[in-house]
Amino acid sequence: MFLGRVVGEVWATRKVEDLRSLRLLVVEALDERRDPAAAKVTPVVCADPLGADIGEHVVVAFGKAARVATLGMDGDFAFEAAIVGIVDDFDVPDAPASWKMQDVESLKAARAQRKLGDSGKSAGA
Amino acid sequence: MLIGTVIGNVWATKKDPTLTGLRFLVIRPFTTDGKISAESIVAVDPLGAGIGERVLVVFGRAARHCIGRSHDIGFQAAVSAIIDKMELEDGSTIGPTAREDQPAKR
Numbered sequence: 624m625f626l627g628r629v630v631g632e633v634w635a636t637r638k639v640e641d642l643r644s645l646r647l648l649v650v651e652a653l654d655e656r657r658d659p660a661a662a663k664v665t666p667v668v669c670a671d672p673l674g675a676d677i678g679e680h681v682v683v684a685f686g687k688a689a690r691v692a693t694l695g696m697d698g699d700f701a702f703e704a705a706i707v708g709i710v711d712d713f714d715v716p717d718a719p720a721s722w723k724m725q726d727v728e729s730l731k732a733a734r735a736q737r738k739l740g741d742s743g744k745s746a747g748a
Numbered sequence: 749m750l751i752g753t754v755i756g757n758v759w760a761t762k763k764d765p766t767l768t769g770l771r772f773l774v775i776r777p778f779t780t781d782g783k784i785s786a787e788s789i790v791a792v793d794p795l796g797a798g799i800g801e802r803v804l805v806v807f808g809r810a811a812r813h814c815i816g817r818s819h820d821i822g823f824q825a826a827v828s829a830i831i832d833k834m835e836l837e838d839g840s841t842i843g844p845t846a847r848e849d850q851p852a853k854r
Contacts, residue, residue: 631834635830635832649836665779665785668749
């Protein structure tokens with residue numbers, strides 16, 4: 624399990640049958656990169672039964688825990704990572720600045736604004 | 749689970765008998781900073797992804813389930829979906845192949 628931050632969302636049409644109706648989010652682990660210039664980690668894709676939003680801090684579990692948390696049971700399903708908690712707050716003394724929680728509502732508004740700007744531009748063109 | 753780009757195929761004649769008839773792909777994981785990942789993954793592909801396509805890779809039990817040959821199979825990673833679109837928080841979108849990627853608009 625790890626503490627991460629939701630950075631994106633994924634859509635796929637051609638997929639294994641039991642991924643249907645699962646929301647898939649892209650989560651980047653919060654870890655201490657000792658070198659600030661170091662390459663970022665590969666983000667993890669997780670099933671999202673809770674409805675997390677981009678920018679939110681989440682707890683991610685793998686394997687059986689992920690399947691139970693998502694579907695309420697274990698079994699043969701084509702995913703092995705899931706968001707099992709949306710973080711309200713955390714207290715890690717000496718946490719790096721990049722761990723800081725952001726105001727999700729303002730991020731959402733900024734994204735909506737950007738989308739609006741895009742559609743306005745394409746309508747004008 | 750992670751996102752990757754298919755960068756090639758692998759063929760092997762001498763292999764575990766449970767792997768007969770399966771297609772292997774070489775996949776390079778996607779990174780959020782645009783740098784090319786140094787690692788690569790070999791995954792079984794039951795869907796038919798082509799070179800350059802973005803795919804979702806699963807591991808372990810989920811992968812064996814995707815391959816669909818009961819649980820006793822000598823492989824750990826499988827392609828479970830072919831990505832249409834991925835939207836990131838900075839406003840950039842990642843398409844089915846690198847050609848359809850759109851950078852963040854400022």
